[in-house]
Amino acid sequence: MFTIVSAETKRINLQKSKEWKCSVCGYIHRGNEPPEECPQCSSSSKEYSELKDKQKLKFDGEKFDVLLINGSSHRSHNTGVLVETAEQTLNRKGISSRRFNLNELDIQHCWCCYSMRDSACTYPCRNQLDDVPALHEMVVNSRAVIVASPINWNNMSARLKDFLDRLTCLQNLYLLKKEGLTTGKVVGILVNGHEDGGMKTAMDIFLYFQQMGFILAPFGFAYRTHGSQYNAKTDNDFFKDDEILKTEIEGIVINVIETMNQDLETKLKDKIVPVSE
Numbered sequence: 001m002f003t004i005v006s007a008e009t010k011r012i013n014l015q016k017s018k019e020w021k022c023s024v025c026g027y028i029h030r031g032n033e034p035p036e037e038c039p040q041c042s043s044s045s046k047e048y049s050e051l052k053d054k055q056k057l058k059f060d061g062e063k064f065d066v067l068l069i070n071g072s073s074h075r076s077h078n079t080g081v082l083v084e085t086a087e088q089t090l091n092r093k094g095i096s097s098r099r100f101n102l103n104e105l106d107i108q109h110c111w112c113c114y115s116m117r118d119s120a121c122t123y124p125c126r127n128q129l130d131d132v133p134a135l136h137e138m139v140v141n142s143r144a145v146i147v148a149s150p151i152n153w154n155n156m157s158a159r160l161k162d163f164l165d166r167l168t169c170l171q172n173l174y175l176l177k178k179e180g181l182t183t184g185k186v187v188g189i190l191v192n193g194h195e196d197g198g199m200k201t202a203m204d205i206f207l208y209f210q211q212m213g214f215i216l217a218p219f220g221f222a223y224r225t226h227g228s229q230y231n232a233k234t235d236n237d238f239f240k241d242d243e244i245l246k247t248e249i250e251g252i253v254i255n256v257i258e259t260m261n262q263d264l265e266t267k268l269k270d271k272i273v274p275v276s277e
């Protein structure tokens with residue numbers, strides 16, 4: 001038996017159903033719930049958020065301790081497990097933090113004004129069109145940054161690289177002989193992947209921070225790969241259940257906190273010679 005649904009009913013149903021957006025590929029789904037698996041990129045429903053008018057990211061001006069960056073294309077998958085553990089540890093230790101999943105943000109490629117001439121790369125960044133200027137403010141107004149990335153081709157994710165490239169205006173302050181805003185801040189780095197490139201990826205990430213005067217916390221990076229007995233379908237369980245990973249991340253977070261609490265940013269003020277590329 002067929003039920004005839006009038007065009008009017010269809011229109012009303014459509015109005016009633018919600019719109020969901022995949023934070024990985026941008027697919028829009030209509031319904032009361034997000035799809036279990038994204039039909040366009042296979043991400044899980046956790047990557048979906050209800051579609052709302054997107055507000056540009058703003059910084060409220062309040063200083064805080066740790067900026068936590070999830071550099072993955074997937075906010076809720078393997079790198080998300082690392083970030084979640086880090087966030088829980090920060091909360092347990094009573095440390096103020098703000099977490100950002102880069103895949104939810106609007107981050108344009110660096111315009112690379114610096115490549116035209118040194119002085120063309122200014123802080124604040126000349127590109128005020130996306131969410132990065134607010135992130136710049138958060139880097140400047142936090143005391144430490146913890147960055148997490150999946151390994152992609154033995155390197156960090158492209159999303160993270162886009163974000164880190166955009167920090168050039170902070171690094172360039174030193175070259176322009178202006179007051180640096182990041183000397184003595186602390187960085188911790190978390191990396192995960194299937195098999196290869198964990199150490200290289202962590203070091204590649206560190207080099208950005210090193211050139212902005214950040215200090216790597218002692219035992220300040222952890223990487224974990226699961227090896228060939230797992231695959232992309234089963235690895236999330238590996239990362240979620242892995243006690244070594246949990247212990248290491250908690251260790252990194254504690255090391256970042258302890259180093260941050262030495263307040264080297266204040267102690268080193270005006271004492272460091274910026275030797276930048």
Ligand SMILES: Cc1cc2nc3c(=O)[nH]c(=O)nc-3n(C[C@H](O)[C@H](O)[C@H](O)COP(=O)(O)O)c2cc1C
Nearest residue numbers: 072074077078079150151152153154193194195196
């Ligand atoms: C484009 C791409 C390149 C990758 N390259 C590597 C690699 O070089 N080494 C490695 O161990 N894993 C590699 N992987 C696997 C990811 O690091 C792994 O799936 C990771 O856990 C994904 O994190 P996510 O769930 O947060 O996206 C790669 C994955 C993709 C999509």
